[in-house]
Amino acid sequence: MSERPILEVEDLKMYFPVKSTGVIRRTVGHVQAVDGVSFQVEKGQALGLVGESGCGKSTTGRLVTRLNKPTSGAIRFEGDDISDISPRKLKPLRREIQMIFQDPYTSLNPRHTVGSIIGAPLAIHDVVPKNKILPRVQELLEIVGLNPEHYNRYPNEFSGGQRQRIGIARSLTLQPKLLVADEPVSALDVSIQAQVINLLQQLQREFDISFLFIAHDLAVVRHFCPEVAVMYLGKIVEIADRDTIYGHAHHPYTQALLSAVPDVKQAEVGGRRERIRLQGDVPSPINPPSGCRFRTRCPMAQEICARVEPPLMQIGPRHKVACHFAGELGQSPTRPVTTSVLGVDDQGSPAGTSPATPVPTGPGYDQQWFDLSSQQVISA
Ligand SMILES: Nc1ncnc2c1ncn2[C@@H]1O[C@H](COP(=O)(O)OP(=O)(O)O)[C@@H](O)[C@H]1O
Ligand code: SF4
Numbered sequence: 001m002s003e004r005p006i007l008e009v010e011d012l013k014m015y016f017p018v019k020s021t022g023v024i025r026r027t028v029g030h031v032q033a034v035d036g037v038s039f040q041v042e043k044g045q046a047l048g049l050v051g052e053s054g055c056g057k058s059t060t061g062r063l064v065t066r067l068n069k070p071t072s073g074a075i076r077f078e079g080d081d082i083s084d085i086s087p088r089k090l091k092p093l094r095r096e097i098q099m100i101f102q103d104p105y106t107s108l109n110p111r112h113t114v115g116s117i118i119g120a121p122l123a124i125h126d127v128v129p130k131n132k133i134l135p136r137v138q139e140l141l142e143i144v145g146l147n148p149e150h151y152n153r154y155p156n157e158f159s160g161g162q163r164q165r166i167g168i169a170r171s172l173t174l175q176p177k178l179l180v181a182d183e184p185v186s187a188l189d190v191s192i193q194a195q196v197i198n199l200l201q202q203l204q205r206e207f208d209i210s211f212l213f214i215a216h217d218l219a220v221v222r223h224f225c226p227e228v229a230v231m232y233l234g235k236i237v238e239i240a241d242r243d244t245i246y247g248h249a250h251h252p253y254t255q256a257l258l259s260a261v262p263d264v265k266q267a268e269v270g271g272r273r274e275r276i277r278l279q280g281d282v283p284s285p286i287n288p289p290s291g292c293r294f295r296t297r298c299p300m301a302q303e304i305c306a307r308v309e310p311p312l313m314q315i316g317p318r319h320k321v322a323c324h325f326a327g328e329l330g331q332s333p334t335r336p337v338t339t340s341v342l343g344v345d346d347q348g349s350p351a352g353t354s355p356a357t358p359v360p361t362g363p364g365y366d367q368q369w370f371d372l373s374s375q376q377v378i379s380a
């Protein structure tokens with residue numbers, strides 16, 4: 001892909017301060033909601049961002065749309081870093097990057113008509129003359145599959161699926177280039193979910209919109225996103241193209257999430273279908289586990305996992321994974337695969353050898369990667 005990605009996120013962090021109670025409120029810690037996340041979205045493409053509740057997906061979305069300002073890291077939109085720009089420069093950016101929210105019940109003002117909800121951004125940004133607003137609103141209603149004559153109705157006169165269409169129409173008002181869709185179908189009945197996803201897909205093709213599509217399970221993004229990133233406790237643990245994620249996931253957390261997707265075939269080991277069941281809840285991001293953050297729930301965790309954080313290594317042309325025992329389900333290696341890269345022994349202690357090639361931490365993929373079977377860096 002020669003064209004520059006529309007969005008590049010590099011080493012993005014968002015630490016929310018935790019204050020003590022009492023008269024003098026001191027900062028006593030930080031919620032590490034997003035902790036060093038890198039990814040990119042190609043123009044006109046869709047990246048899925050998946051993980052359980054609380055792992056930092058919405059925060060990532062709010063940083064990309066600059067509803068929050070990141071603690072550190074870069075957010076390059078069409079090549080320009082927007083992570084630290086002034087409020088004055090943010091206003092035009094609001095036209096280019098829009099967000100669709102999960103809950104169509106709370107994200108629409110019940111006292112405003114659908115026409116004024118969808119038309120509001122046009123008035124605020126002063127993009128069309130007043131007498132052109134209604135025709136534009138009606139056009140948008142038609143685009144999202146609603147009756148253009150219903151512009152005078154209120155949100156409570158519509159069903160859940162219809163309200164999400166209203167939310168989508170509002171997000172399209174200013175013809176954005178990038179849409180951050182934060183669990184846009186999670187609140188909808190399963191029968192309606194597919195319709196709304198089809199609508200988004202159709203809009204993507206028609207208007208060449210790029211998507212960051214957030215979901216809490218892998219089933220939802222499967223047909224929409226050619227590329228998927230899996231997040232756990234503020235970090236990306238695996239990112240790959242669709243075939244690799246659904247057919248050759250190497251991270252135990254991805255494999256566990258896949259166990260819940262009905263039509264994904266997983267490895268059979270000794271005649272039975274291998275499944276990983278997740279136990280317990282996601283630990284607190286204020287005090288995340290040492291080493292690998294997934295270790296408190298990982299069935300494969302060993303000593304090295306508590307001592308050394310596994311780097312997000314590229315292990316194929318479009319595949320990165322962060323696990324000391326990365327391997328396909330049922331075929332995980334008995335020895336850690338990261339020792340030569342990190343310069344540690346099997347328990348995670350310094351081995352006295354210098355680490356192999358440094359692990360690239362940027363967004364996107366390199367032309368060379370660490371091949372797990374040969375333990376060598378190989379080139380495309
Ligand atoms: N404004 C905030 N202040 C403090 N903590 C926050 C704030 N927003 C989110 N968090 C915390 O950050 C973590 C990630 O939240 P979020 O990004 O909403 O996760 P997700 O969307 O994946 O469910 C959670 O532990 C959440 O409680
Ligand atoms: S690094 Fe260790 S704890 Fe983390 S996912 Fe891999 S095996 Fe599990």
Ligand SMILES: [Mg+2]
Binds near residue numbers: 058182
């Ligand atoms: Mg969320």
